[in-house]
Amino acid sequence: MFLHLLGIACFAFILARRLAPLVRAECDSRFDRPLLRLGRVLQFWLGQWRHPRYKFAGIVHILIFLGFLILVSRAFSLLALGVSDSFIPPAISGSASRAYDIVRDYATTIVFICMAVAAIRRGIFRPARYAVPARYGKDRSADAIFLMALIGILMAADGLFEGSVAAWHSRQGQPAEFLATLSLPWVLKSALGSAPLTALWNLHLGAYLTHEVTFFFLLCYRPFGVQFHVETSLFAVYFAKLDRGTLKPVRWGVSDKDLDQLKSFGVKNFEDFTWKHMLDFYTCADCGRCSDQCPANAVGRPLSPRFITIKARDYSFQHYPVLGRSNNGHPLMGSLYSEDEIWSCTTCGACEAECPLLIEYIDKIVDLRRGMVDEGKVPQSLQKPLKALESRGNPFGKMEKKRADWTKSCNVPVLKGRNGAETLYFVDSVTSYDDRAQAIGRATARILAVAGEKFGILGAAEKDSGHDVRRFGEETLFLALRDHNADAIRASGVQRVVTADPHAYNALKHDYKDLPQVEHISQVIARALKSGGIKLSPLENANDTYAYHDPCYLGRHNGIYDAPRDVLDAIPGLTRVEMPRSRDRSFCCGGGGLALFYEPKEDQRMGVLRVRMAVDAGANVIVTACPFCMVNIEDAIKVAGMEGKMTAIDLAELVDRQMVCGAG
Amino acid sequence: MEILVCAKRVPDTSENEIELNSAGNDIERDELVYSVNEPDNYAVEEALQIVDRAGGHVTVVTVGGDEDEEILRREMAMGAHHGVLISDDAFSGSDGRGIAAILKAFVQTGHYDLILTGVQADDGCAQVGGMLAAMLDYPFASLVTSIEVLEGRKLKIGREIEGGSKEINAIDLPCVLSIQTGINEPRYVGMRGIRQVASVPIPTLGVPELGVDPETVGEAAAKVTRLDYFVPPAGRGAEMLQGSREETIDKLMDLLKAKGGLN
Numbered sequence: 001m002f003l004h005l006l007g008i009a010c011f012a013f014i015l016a017r018r019l020a021p022l023v024r025a026e027c028d029s030r031f032d033r034p035l036l037r038l039g040r041v042l043q044f045w046l047g048q049w050r051h052p053r054y055k056f057a058g059i060v061h062i063l064i065f066l067g068f069l070i071l072v073s074r075a076f077s078l079l080a081l082g083v084s085d086s087f088i089p090p091a092i093s094g095s096a097s098r099a100y101d102i103v104r105d106y107a108t109t110i111v112f113i114c115m116a117v118a119a120i121r122r123g124i125f126r127p128a129r130y131a132v133p134a135r136y137g138k139d140r141s142a143d144a145i146f147l148m149a150l151i152g153i154l155m156a157a158d159g160l161f162e163g164s165v166a167a168w169h170s171r172q173g174q175p176a177e178f179l180a181t182l183s184l185p186w187v188l189k190s191a192l193g194s195a196p197l198t199a200l201w202n203l204h205l206g207a208y209l210t211h212e213v214t215f216f217f218l219l220c221y222r223p224f225g226v227q228f229h230v231e232t233s234l235f236a237v238y239f240a241k242l243d244r245g246t247l248k249p250v251r252w253g254v255s256d257k258d259l260d261q262l263k264s265f266g267v268k269n270f271e272d273f274t275w276k277h278m279l280d281f282y283t284c285a286d287c288g289r290c291s292d293q294c295p296a297n298a299v300g301r302p303l304s305p306r307f308i309t310i311k312a313r314d315y316s317f318q319h320y321p322v323l324g325r326s327n328n329g330h331p332l333m334g335s336l337y338s339e340d341e342i343w344s345c346t347t348c349g350a351c352e353a354e355c356p357l358l359i360e361y362i363d364k365i366v367d368l369r370r371g372m373v374d375e376g377k378v379p380q381s382l383q384k385p386l387k388a389l390e391s392r393g394n395p396f397g398k399m400e401k402k403r404a405d406w407t408k409s410c411n412v413p414v415l416k417g418r419n420g421a422e423t424l425y426f427v428d429s430v431t432s433y434d435d436r437a438q439a440i441g442r443a444t445a446r447i448l449a450v451a452g453e454k455f456g457i458l459g460a461a462e463k464d465s466g467h468d469v470r471r472f473g474e475e476t477l478f479l480a481l482r483d484h485n486a487d488a489i490r491a492s493g494v495q496r497v498v499t500a501d502p503h504a505y506n507a508l509k510h511d512y513k514d515l516p517q518v519e520h521i522s523q524v525i526a527r528a529l530k531s532g533g534i535k536l537s538p539l540e541n542a543n544d545t546y547a548y549h550d551p552c553y554l555g556r557h558n559g560i561y562d563a564p565r566d567v568l569d570a571i572p573g574l575t576r577v578e579m580p581r582s583r584d585r586s587f588c589c590g591g592g593g594l595a596l597f598y599e600p601k602e603d604q605r606m607g608v609l610r611v612r613m614a615v616d617a618g619a620n621v622i623v624t625a626c627p628f629c630m631v632n633i634e635d636a637i638k639v640a641g642m643e644g645k646m647t648a649i650d651l652a653e654l655v656d657r658q659m660v661c662g663a664g
Numbered sequence: 665m666e667i668l669v670c671a672k673r674v675p676d677t678s679e680n681e682i683e684l685n686s687a688g689n690d691i692e693r694d695e696l697v698y699s700v701n702e703p704d705n706y707a708v709e710e711a712l713q714i715v716d717r718a719g720g721h722v723t724v725v726t727v728g729g730d731e732d733e734e735i736l737r738r739e740m741a742m743g744a745h746h747g748v749l750i751s752d753d754a755f756s757g758s759d760g761r762g763i764a765a766i767l768k769a770f771v772q773t774g775h776y777d778l779i780l781t782g783v784q785a786d787d788g789c790a791q792v793g794g795m796l797a798a799m800l801d802y803p804f805a806s807l808v809t810s811i812e813v814l815e816g817r818k819l820k821i822g823r824e825i826e827g828g829s830k831e832i833n834a835i836d837l838p839c840v841l842s843i844q845t846g847i848n849e850p851r852y853v854g855m856r857g858i859r860q861v862a863s864v865p866i867p868t869l870g871v872p873e874l875g876v877d878p879e880t881v882g883e884a885a886a887k888v889t890r891l892d893y894f895v896p897p898a899g900r901g902a903e904m905l906q907g908s909r910e911e912t913i914d915k916l917m918d919l920l921k922a923k924g925g926l927n
Binding site: 259260265373374375376377378380382383384386387388390391392397398399400401474475476477480 | 676678679680681695697699742849850851852853854855856857859860
């Protein structure tokens with residue numbers, strides 16, 4: 001009884017202390033759309049939706065999770081037994097109670113076995129993704145195994161509690177509790193069959209005491225490490241971000257025009273994170289799946305999303321201790337995080353697509369970048385393109401009047417005011433100015449013409465979409481670019497905007513507001529193929545094998561996986577293979593927008609790894625649907641010395657090549 | 665320490681396609697974008713870092729017209745405490761000596777311990793810093809790549825020497841230094857920073873405030889005048905080395921050695 005009160009009081013105190021930084025954190029808008037959030041709790045929390053993506057660990061986790069759910073009521077009834085011997089769980093009686101007992105016996109057994117399996121896996125087989133590189137601190141396996149051992153003890157004590165009392169009853173000739181065959185209590189009961197009666201009774205009491213002490217120790221110890229997610233995950237999943245492809249505003253509740261009034265932008269100190277982001281830090285189970293998928297981590301850049309979280313959690317525990325005074329307000333940059341670490345992210349979203357607990361990374365990275373931009377800490381390699389974006393509206397520093405020069409060899413009308421065009425082709429900077437990407441622009445224009453679209457471009461009136469300006473933390477410049485383009489698009493009177501650049505697509509769709517409908521060219525092509533507006537001729541060289549590379553901002557951030565594949569499959573004679581890392585596990589080519597200019601510290605290029613993946617899949621043509629992917633992958637083919645063995649082509653270029661002109 | 669940085673607004677070579685105008689005496693200036701001369705930006709960053717360590721203020725001055733105010737705002741957004749625009753019809757068309765004379769008059773209106781200039785302007789001749797020092801009778805060091813503040817009104821400065829060597833000098837304050845790019849990593853100035861200093865007043869000084877004799881500056885007093893301006897004709901194309909890979913590598917090595925590219 002005393003133990004219970006003490007345990008609960010300790011737990012409540014620790015929780016209250018853990019809430020301390022959340023109270024000081026920035027606000028966050030997470031209370032909208034409760035039904036949708038509830039649905040996600042059912043899918044990702046109760047349904048453990050993402051766990052089987054890592055099959056073995058995922059299944060073990062699902063078993064443990066289910067076991068815990070079943071045992072939660074058991075834990076409470078055991079608690080109640082401590083208060084009163086005659087306690088009977090309410091609402092469960094008779095056969096339902098019997099059935100629950102059987103399920104519970106098996107749950108205890110399964111959790112016990114899973115703990116043993118998991119501990120052996122972590123202790124002996126040591127999957128690589130749990131390793132802690134020296135620069136991020138010490139290995140955490142010992143703590144993980146200790147926690148598993150505690151749960152194991154909890155299960156064993158539960159089984160012994162049941163088994164010993166059943167043995168005691170049956171030795172006395174009394175009707176013994178029914179124990180599920182081969183369950184842990186059943187095994188223990190059988191093993192204890194010949195033990196003296198007093199020993200059985202002492203074991204029964206001892207098991208109870210062990211169970212309760214372990215339970216409360218575990219309860220109070222979990223908020224100090226990875227198992228805190230047992231308590232926090234439900235909330236983290238409920239409050240998780242709902243809208244893919246979007247970025248959080250600089251500060252929730254502050255409109256764009258009031259931003260100039262803010263004293264500071266972005267995250268500089270720990271307290272500048274939002275409470276949800278702090279909850280994420282508590283919730284991380286240190287499973288390492290994010291970093292296992294992270295392309296920056298794969299090529300040896302100084303970034304591992306897992307440790308973005310773990311380091312922040314360590315900081316929080318250290319600066320907001322359970323005992324003692326909070327010690328807050330230290331800048332994070334240069335101590336907790338390095339500048340290179342934060343610039344290394346391409347915002348591809350692989351980490352977020354993988355996290356079973358829906359922990360967010362891109363918003364945090366962007367907020368940290370906003371803080372650095374605000375303090376002038378921007379790498380020299382990015383300062384020139386940013387300055388050029390400010391003065392010329394493109395990162396290359398090229399003249400505005402040359403923005404439409406790529407159209408010289410094909411006839412594309414430049415929209416000046418409302419001239420009846422229904423569709424605007426938003427080209428964006430890289431396609432307008434990069435020699436290689438310009439070919440994608442011309443192919444896109446020809447496709448739009450053949451598909452019968454009445455379309456035009458903005459020409460010199462178009463500026464960079466600002467997609468990656470925003471994701472590199474330069475919000476004020478982004479807003480200027482956005483306002484300029486939004487005005488120009490609205491003034492053109494079009495009903496639809498089409499782009500072949502997924503970064504522009506994502507910006508126009510999510511970062512801009514009140515625009516006409518926005519589509520990616522792959523969607524336009526897929527529709528035109530269905531309606532017969534575009535017809536495709538058979539491939540000349542049927543020996544080629546094609547692999548489609550999902551651009552991050554088309555696939556992961558916008559869910560457009562099938563339209564480009566449907567288009568490819570519509571080309572007669574085309575053989576297509578899938579790389580294992582495709583769709584929402586696609587591997588970033590190196591990043592678009594300003595990422596083209598950033599000079600990272602890395603062992604190799606992401607693009608080179610990606611090209612090797614295509615080779616391994618048996619492909620000799622990589623099809624992309626993004627001008628940045630094209631630039632990166634073609635460079636990578638050269639760097640990897642694969643010229644002649646591997647080629648890259650944009651979806652629009654391929655369709656343009658195979659298009660039967662005059663069709664429809 | 666009170667530091668003065670002399671800065672200039674120049675056409676940004678990385679964001680312009682420089683073409684001759686039809687008269688052939690200047691570049692085509694329509695549609696050019698301008699920015700602060702790059703070495704001057706390094707000088708401002710260096711001044712800010714010195715002040716961070718040793719205390720004091722940074723003033724940025726430029727000689728020009730109203731349109732040059734934008735670079736003062738940009739440098740103030742970086743952290744410079746004051747900006748001063750020197751502008752007068754009598755100053756237009758000054759040669760390097762004229763600009764140095766105008767700056768000298770400005771320096772004498774205040775108490776500056778250290779005067780920094782960029783090593784040279786993108787469209788300039790790397791002359792103003794040295795002449796300014798001579799007119800003020802201050803010590804001067806050029807191509808400075810490091811500055812350390814010593815006790816007793818002295819600086820320890822590093823200078824870049826041709827061929828990659830470096831020398832370290834002590835120099836007495838007050839002095840004039842011309843700053844080489846690469847001495848630091850200038851901080852980024854975003855639109856937000858510039859907006860925040862948009863309403864800070866910037867004084868404009870002319871002949872009456874500075875007490876410069878108008879006869880000694882301006883176009884009429886210039887002793888260096890531009891006669892011609894042209895883009896040199898493209899030279900002979902690159903030399904293509906012929907032969908097998910080994911042969912071309914050997915030839916390339918010989919050429920590099922002959923031209924001093926390899927030691």
